[in-house]
Amino acid sequence: MNEAKLKEAKTKPANTANTTGANAANGKSGRRSKSSPPPVRIFSLGGIGEIGKNMYGIEYKNEIVIVDAGLKFPDSRLSGIDYIIPDISYLTQNQHKIKGLFLTHGHEDHIGALPFVLRQLSVPVYGGALTIGLVRAKLEEYRMLGEVKLHVFDENDRFDYQQLSVHFFRTTHSIPDAYGIVIDTPYGAVVHTGDFKFDFTPEDKPANLFKMASVGGEGVLALLADSTNSEKEGFTPSERRVGGAILEAFRQCDGRILFATFASNVHRLQQVVDAAMQCNRKIVVIGRSMEKVFAIGQDLGYIRVPEGMLVDVKHIDRYEDRQILIVCTGSQGEPNAALSRIASGAHRSVQIYPGDTVIFSSSPIPGNGQNVNRSIDMLMRAGAHVIYGSIFDIHTSGHGCREDLKLMLSFIRPKFFIPIHGEYRMLLSHKNLALQTGLTEDRVFVMNIGDTLSVYRNRAKRGRTIPAGEVFISNGEMRLNEDELVEERMELAQEGIVVVVMTVDSRTGKILSGPDIVTRGFVYMQDARPLLRRAEAALRRSLNRMGEKETYSQKLWLRTTQQVMRRYFQREVGRTPHIMPSVLEV
Incomplete structure (x- = not known):
């Protein structure tokens, strides 16, 4: 990698002084006083x-x-x-x-x-x-x-x-x-x-x-x-102690081992490689961030893996269980991480079998304990033996x-x-x-x-x-108005959503089809069809009356739909779901 040094000539800032006609502090004129240094x-x-x-x-x-x-x-x-x-x-x-x-x-x-x-x-x-x-x-x-x-x-x-x-x-x-x-x-x-x-x-x-x-x-x-x-x-315990604990844990396992840790914990990954080498296990790396760190670590010499030790996940079935070590992401119970998908049965290449051992080599980030516990429970339900927490001292901060x-x-x-x-x-x-x-x-x-x-x-x-x-x-985009976003998410979680769809003639404002209402997380649609039909009729009447008085405007119709639906559901159900109107113009 290119090493570049940005160097500029270091100069001493010039002293500044103010000359005043009178010095209020000492009553003498013409005295120079230094300005306050920043x-x-x-x-x-x-x-x-x-x-x-x-x-x-x-x-x-x-x-x-x-x-x-x-x-x-x-x-x-x-x-x-x-x-x-x-x-x-x-x-x-x-x-x-x-x-x-x-x-x-x-x-x-x-x-x-x-x-x-x-x-x-x-x-x-x-x-x-x-x-x-x-x-x-x-x-x-x-x-x-x-x-x-x-x-x-x-x-x-x-x-x-x-x-x-x-x-x-x-x-x-x-x-x-x-x-x-x-x-x-x-x-x-x-x-x-x-x-x-x-x-x-x-x-x-x-x-x-x-x-x-x-x-x-x-x-x-x-x-x-x-x-x-x-x-x-x-004092925080030495990382060297963890290496011995990892080796001891590996030696006690007869089946496959799944080892979950932070992808960026490069020292830990080298300890895992060393222990796998001593236990004659091939290594399968799963998880995009884990694969990336292994590649970068090997390029820079921080992770040293013997030739032929890394195995593609597609070839995992060519080896006996006692020959396989899977190193993966998901030590924090992240829903989309490799270990979470394996635990839930959603991973396309790896499933949990009785006899597998899963090792969590990390401590939960504050506030993340619930996700980790949920992941451990799923793994145990699938038949895995799970090592976590202080067992074997397989983690140090x-x-x-x-x-x-x-x-x-x-x-x-x-x-x-x-x-x-x-x-x-x-x-x-x-x-x-x-x-x-x-x-x-x-x-x-x-x-x-x-x-x-x-x-x-x-x-x-x-x-x-x-x-x-x-x-x-x-989704890769920045949202600056966090208060509005939190309020929207809480509203969706607590009150549900109502989607209103209609087709309108853009020249006359006449409703050609709809309004049709679909709900999620608000009311059970099978039991609430009469309620929703009455809501559709009430909205249609309000829009028709407005169309007789106002020139058609999509923005006006969207705002009116939200207002009418909010008032209607508050009156009928005592709740105000998130209203998402959609007006299709033809």
């Missing part, structure tokens, strides 16, 4: 008070550096919504200030919004080798690859701008090429840890503890740090627990601290840890999305809020 502004467009859609900005004068552009998945109340991404209207208004978008690592909650963000922003994107590989594949899927400048950085790179400079330190996470990002400002460094834990027996390159301490020793203005596991005691977080605070030693990446209780827990390490109450800021923190050399205060919120993605 602050470094730190803000979040996502990732605070929630799990997912991480996006942060550091701004000084006419320069902005963006860190991450992630998505989050909707909960059950948002049926029909695919993703939720940050509202970036503040960035679009200030696009001329943006120097680059820097990515901490390649998980979806940090890179998933890029195809939609980069439709609105023309900015260069920087990340580690695997991160850019995943971004490249994502943009290719959206047919945007040629439109975006992608740059690979390593730990020793530095990008200098007029006011700000950006450099990095390696961290340990559940995916390779995870970095902390350092943004040097005139008042000191702003450090963003990314997602991290301290693993002293890692599967990949170790975190650069020396560089973390060096950054802290040079003086850090502000620290933004991952809070996901701030409520959990101790990529996020640091309380001792990890305190260690990071001790390395970085910031003047000011902003806990990020977590729900509100996690942010508060992280704040309390910071107070234990010596920071004072006035130097720790628990913020909300859209808040800004104005930081000077020795003080910080909350600044004005900026536009922020959520943008919904449905």
Whole structure:
């Protein structure tokens, strides 16, 4: 991949002074007073008070550096919504200030919004080798690859701008090429840890503890740090321990094994390959995202699979059950993921048989436990033996627990601290840890999305809020009016839908056929035919009367249909379904 460094000559901002005829403060005329220096502004467009859609900005004068552009998945109340991404209207208004978008690592909650963000922003994107590989594949899927400048950085790179400079330190996470990002400002460094834990027996390159301490020793203005596991005691267990547990679980299985994990957990995938090799099993990879990560991981050398070990799913029946390992997506119970389709019997190539073992190697994302439990139940009903939760220790988090977080605070030693990446209780827990390490109450800021923190050399205060919120993605399109969309979805779920169809002469406004009414989720049509026939007659009378007084207009007829039907069903049934009229003109 092409490595490019954007370097601009760094210049010192000129001091400015104002000359006034009188100085009200000291009563002396002609005295020059320095204007107030501008602050470094730190803000979040996502990732605070929630799990997912991480996006942060550091701004000084006419320069902005963006860190991450992630998505989050909707909960059950948002049926029909695919993703939720940050509202970036503040960035679009200030696009001329943006120097680059820097990515901490390649998980979806940090890179998933890029195809939609980069439709609105023309900015260069920087990340580690695997991160850019995943971004490249994502943009290719959206047919945007040629439109975006992608740059690979390593730990020793530095990008200098007029006011700000950006450099990095390696961290340990559940995916390779995870970095902390350092943004040097005139008042000191702003450090963003990314997602991290301290693993002293890692599967990949170790975190650069020396560089973390060096950054802290040079003086850090502000620290933004991952809070996901701030409520959990101790250190997060090493990934190395999980590899042994996976091998032990494989050795105890006589039939086929289905292994579900996050596709982006590349370290875990290599552990699975190693265990399968020792147990003489062929590997079948199922799920589009899993197939993509396997391909990218092999190209970059992060996943090493012996020749002939990968088997196409079409050839799975050529091998005995004890020779097969299926690695698939669906560890979070996602309805359309491979494992969910296999569990429900909807997968075209793989079904569950008694004797199969299914291993969930992940923890449910907060709020996602119900989907995971439903998937486990379906698998057990189909006859599979399911390993999940803490059984066999087949999963460990990529996020640091309380001792990890305190260690990071001790390395970085910031003047000011902003806990990020977590729900509100996690942010508060992280704040309390910071107070234990010596920071004072006035130097720790628990913020909300859209808040800004104005930081000077020795003080910080909350600044004005900026536009922020959520943008919904449905069928690849952005929906900005989330309140209207949520209301519509709730109405459909609770009250049902009524579709009204009619054909009208566009010249005279005469009804040629209909109106005909079809309902779903409102009333049972077989029992409610008299009610619906009366509704059709009432609507026909209203439209005919209107046609005698008003010139025909499709827009007017659609609005009148909605009003008449709402009033009718409220009066007759006491409910107001979502009315969807359709007027066909001839």
